[in-house]
Amino acid sequence: MASNLVFKLLRLPVTSKIACLRSGRLFRGKVAAVAAGTRPSSGTLPEKISRYPIPYKKDLPYDIVELMEEVESKGGFLPNVFKALSHRPAEFRAFFAYYNELMNKDTGGLTKADRELIIVATSSHNKCLYCVVSHSALHRVYSKKPTLADQVIVNYQIADLTPRERAMLDFAMAVCRCDTITDEHFLSLEEVGFDREDAWDIAAIAAFFAMSNRLAHLTDMKPNLEFFNMGRVPRDKSKNTTEM
Structure with missing residues (x-):
C-alpha cells in the first residue's frame, strides 16, 4: 500500500x-x-x-x-x-x-526500486542532500529494503547489491563521472539481463538527476522531514483523507 x-x-x-x-x-x-x-x-x-x-x-x-x-x-x-x-x-x-x-514509464527492464537506487548512488557522488534523502526514502518504499540505500550512499561498491544491481550502478556511475563509455560497459549490462534500451534509461536517469542535483545546490533546497522516516516506520494514514 x-x-x-x-x-x-x-x-x-x-x-x-x-x-x-x-x-x-x-x-x-x-x-x-x-x-x-x-x-x-x-x-x-x-x-x-x-x-x-x-x-x-x-x-x-x-x-x-x-x-x-x-x-x-x-x-x-x-x-x-x-x-x-x-x-x-x-x-x-x-x-x-x-x-x-x-x-513512471511501464516499459523497459528497470524496476521502480532500480530507478531510485540509480538516483541515490549518483546523487551521493554529486553531494546532493535533497536527492539523496528523498530518493533513498522512495527506494526503501519500493524495495522493502530499509538499509540498502544507506549502504549505497556511503559506498555502493561494498553495499549488499545483487550482481544485476552492481552492474547497473557501475554503468550509472560511469555516466555520472563522464567516463568514456565503451562497448565493454554495454556488455557488462547485457551479462546481467539489461539491453541497449535499458542502458539508455540508466544513463538518462543519471544525466537528468545530475541536472537536478545542481539545481538543488543552486537553490539550497532542503529535504522535507517526512522523507527521513519514510519506509522505516509505518505511514500515518490519518494524515491522508483521500482514498487511493
Whole structure:
C-alpha cells in the first residue's frame, strides 16, 4: 500500500495537463495570499526551503497549483522540490514532464526500486542532500529494503547489491563521472539481463538527476522531514483523507 501511495504521489499526469500548461490561466481559487511553502505559526521563523523566493499560490498558473494540491492530498505532504521549482513555472513543467517519462514509464527492464537506487548512488557522488534523502526514502518504499540505500550512499561498491544491481550502478556511475563509455560497459549490462534500451534509461536517469542535483545546490533546497522516516516506520494514514 505504501509503495502505491508514493507512486501516486509522484505520478504526474502530464498529458491531461497540456491544455492548462499552454493556456497560462492563473489560479482563481482562494483570494487569500497563501504561499506554496509552509506558513509559519505566529512567533516562529519561516521554513527555509530555497534561497530563491517561493511564489504565492495565487500567483501561480492553475495547472501547477492543481498538481501541487493533488500531490499533497494524496501523499500527506508536498515535497519541497515542487515549491522550489515553482519559482520558474515553465521550467517546472519541463522538469516534471521529463521526470514523469523517466520514472513512471511501464516499459523497459528497470524496476521502480532500480530507478531510485540509480538516483541515490549518483546523487551521493554529486553531494546532493535533497536527492539523496528523498530518493533513498522512495527506494526503501519500493524495495522493502530499509538499509540498502544507506549502504549505497556511503559506498555502493561494498553495499549488499545483487550482481544485476552492481552492474547497473557501475554503468550509472560511469555516466555520472563522464567516463568514456565503451562497448565493454554495454556488455557488462547485457551479462546481467539489461539491453541497449535499458542502458539508455540508466544513463538518462543519471544525466537528468545530475541536472537536478545542481539545481538543488543552486537553490539550497532542503529535504522535507517526512522523507527521513519514510519506509522505516509505518505511514500515518490519518494524515491522508483521500482514498487511493
